[in-house]
Amino acid sequence: MRIQCPFCGERDLSEFAYLGDADFRRPDPDAADAEARFFNAVYVRDNPAGPHDELWYHASGCRSWLRVTRNTRTHEILAVNFPTPSGGS
Amino acid sequence: MARYAGDSTARLGFALMRYSIFNLVRQALSGHRAWGPAWRDAAPKSAYDVVIIGGGGHGLATAHYLAKIHGISNVAVLEKGWIGSGNAGRNTTIIRSNYLLAGNNPFYEWSMKLWEGLEQDLNYNAMVSQRGVLNLYHSDAQRDTYARRGNAMRMHGVDAELLDAEAVRRMLPFLDFNGARFPIHGGLLQRRGGTARHDAVVWGYARAASDRGVDIIQNCEVTGFIREAGTIVGVETTRGSIRAGKIGMAVAGSTSRVAELAGLKLPIESHVLQAFVSEAIKPFIPGVVTFGAGHFYISQSDKGGLVFGGDLDGYNSYAQRGNLPTVEDVCEGAMALMPAIGRVRVLRSWGGVMDMSMDGSPIIDRTVIAGLYLNAGWCYGGFKATPASGWCFAHLLARDEPHAVARAYRLDRFATGHLLDERGVGAQPNLH
Numbered sequence: 180m181r182i183q184c185p186f187c188g189e190r191d192l193s194e195f196a197y198l199g200d201a202d203f204r205r206p207d208p209d210a211a212d213a214e215a216r217f218f219n220a221v222y223v224r225d226n227p228a229g230p231h232d233e234l235w236y237h238a239s240g241c242r243s244w245l246r247v248t249r250n251t252r253t254h255e256i257l258a259v260n261f262p263t264p265s266g267g268s
Numbered sequence: 269m270a271r272y273a274g275d276s277t278a279r280l281g282f283a284l285m286r287y288s289i290f291n292l293v294r295q296a297l298s299g300h301r302a303w304g305p306a307w308r309d310a311a312p313k314s315a316y317d318v319v320i321i322g323g324g325g326h327g328l329a330t331a332h333y334l335a336k337i338h339g340i341s342n343v344a345v346l347e348k349g350w351i352g353s354g355n356a357g358r359n360t361t362i363i364r365s366n367y368l369l370a371g372n373n374p375f376y377e378w379s380m381k382l383w384e385g386l387e388q389d390l391n392y393n394a395m396v397s398q399r400g401v402l403n404l405y406h407s408d409a410q411r412d413t414y415a416r417r418g419n420a421m422r423m424h425g426v427d428a429e430l431l432d433a434e435a436v437r438r439m440l441p442f443l444d445f446n447g448a449r450f451p452i453h454g455g456l457l458q459r460r461g462g463t464a465r466h467d468a469v470v471w472g473y474a475r476a477a478s479d480r481g482v483d484i485i486q487n488c489e490v491t492g493f494i495r496e497a498g499t500i501v502g503v504e505t506t507r508g509s510i511r512a513g514k515i516g517m518a519v520a521g522s523t524s525r526v527a528e529l530a531g532l533k534l535p536i537e538s539h540v541l542q543a544f545v546s547e548a549i550k551p552f553i554p555g556v557v558t559f560g561a562g563h564f565y566i567s568q569s570d571k572g573g574l575v576f577g578g579d580l581d582g583y584n585s586y587a588q589r590g591n592l593p594t595v596e597d598v599c600e601g602a603m604a605l606m607p608a609i610g611r612v613r614v615l616r617s618w619g620g621v622m623d624m625s626m627d628g629s630p631i632i633d634r635t636v637i638a639g640l641y642l643n644a645g646w647c648y649g650g651f652k653a654t655p656a657s658g659w660c661f662a663h664l665l666a667r668d669e670p671h672a673v674a675r676a677y678r679l680d681r682f683a684t685g686h687l688l689d690e691r692g693v694g695a696q697p698n699l700h
């Protein structure tokens with residue numbers, strides 16, 4: 180597996196560290212159902228077989244966080260973007 | 269003997285032959301031409317009392333104990349490929365009960381006790397070999413952690429011995445004791461741990477369950493659930509719809525995918541774990557050895573191949589193969605621990621898809637949907653759990669209450685905060 184870093188170009192998997200599902204959002208702690216929302220955010224995962232948006236960190240390169248779309252069935256990298264401050268891409 | 273004769277002929281359409289020295293000699297004299305098949309490759313009926321999804325070790329063990337312990341034999345095991353084509357046929361076959369937490373230890377020890385009587389129970393040679401599992405430690409802090417784990421085991425009545433470096437050297441003189449980067453200070457030994465033949469476990473459970481009337485249905489993928497008034501009453505499959513009083517899921521790496529068919533989201537991620545086997549060599553490694561300064565474990569199969577593995581690749585995956593950085597990492601662990609291994613050639617490597625739970629421990633519980641039961645989250649330690657997992661899942665399905673040793677394996681523990689995190693790494697599945 181190689182990831183096309185927008186800064187550094189195509190680099191080997193061993194340069195990156197994996198965090199996981201990119202759609203983690205810190206829930207609003209003041210929401211009425213905050214407890215349920217935190218449970219969902221911390222523990223529950225879509226875990227799809229197919230395209231998956233996930234966060235990778237280019238640890239041995241530019242040290243950017245990347246939002247990568249990758250097919251979990253084939254390991255094919257479909258897209259690489261910077262995560263936006265709002266969490267979308 | 270009686271168990272396998274008479275009534276099974278009438279029920280199944282063929283007589284299951286009991287394996288014994290007498291029958292071996294008899295078959296040998298007739299050129300081994302009269303051995304029958306070990307189990308029936310059944311076609312689906314329209315309804316069962318219990319349907320188990322997944323013909324891995326856990327699904328088949330569940331069916332066996334449902335029939336044997338609870339007298340429920342109108343059971344089908346549905347397998348999308350062939351039985352044992354998932355993780356049951358891909359693991360490194362290590363069995364042990366050296367767990368720290370009170371929620372885990374009695375469960376794995378019950379599994380060990382079932383392993384100890386498995387071959388008699390199944391009348392099948394599962395090659396259970398209690399050759400010992402030794403976890404090496406490489407620092408004072410790690411010795412303290414292992415001493416604590418060993419003490420917890422002994423308080424649960426499980427065997428554990430803390431060895432110093434000299435004792436390890438006497439056992440395994442070929443390890444690197446000379447100026448290694450991570451010097452070996454000793455190890456925690458469970459002599460009752462060891463290995464078993466993974467395929468034989470699958471076949472043995474299949475044979476015993478089939479003999480009691482369980483239908484084992486291969487090439488039968490579950491593609492949906494049939495619901496009536498909020499209750500799940502059956503499954504849609506590639507071989508037609510099948511109704512069931514209760515449905516148990518035991519699909520390991522495919523858990524999230526099958527749960528999604530029922531509209532459930534779970535605290536699980538699927539990750540790939542690789543394993544390796546070398547060319548066969550003369551007896552070299554007497555038991556199971558694990559390296560404590562990296563992640564590497566190794567044993568030697570009875571055929572002579574060195575069977576070894578290490579960490580997960582670390583990213584979500586449903587591909588049953590991994591990448592090169594992990595291969596390198598595993599081989600570096602091997603070289604750091606036993607440099608002699610460098611002369612041995614790797615024969616094969618492969619991967620399996622692990623159902624990694626968010627605290628590293630399994631789930632054996634009801635779901636929020638009536639009629640649907642869950643057995644999942646085995647991470648990469650579910651082979652050793654096969655007998656107890658089947659035992660406890662059968663208990664839950666038959667009686668609608670958890671078995672005493674599986675009481676901590678609740679699905680709601682993530683919401684209530686009663687986690688079972690042996691490694692203490694939190695909700696990061698690729699670290700468990």
Ligand SMILES: Cc1cc2nc3c(=O)[nH]c(=O)nc-3n(C[C@H](O)[C@H](O)[C@H](O)COP(=O)(O)OP(=O)(O)OC[C@H]3O[C@@H](n4cnc5c(N)ncnc54)[C@H](O)[C@@H]3O)c2cc1C
Nearest residue numbers: 322324325326348354355356359360362490620650651652
């Ligand atoms: C490389 C590797 C090394 C391991 N080493 C060890 C070890 O040393 N010790 C240990 O204790 N554990 C180990 N494990 C873990 C262990 O193998 C698993 O935890 C255990 O096998 C999981 O239970 P199972 O046998 O029932 O799973 P599986 O054999 O995976 O059974 C699940 C079955 O469900 C079927 N299925 C999936 N979806 C459907 C569907 N929709 N319809 C019908 N059927 C379906 C699959 O085809 C599969 O056969 C290892 C795993 C791997 C991959």
Ligand SMILES: [Zn+2]
Nearest residue numbers: 184187240241
């Ligand atoms: Zn970069």
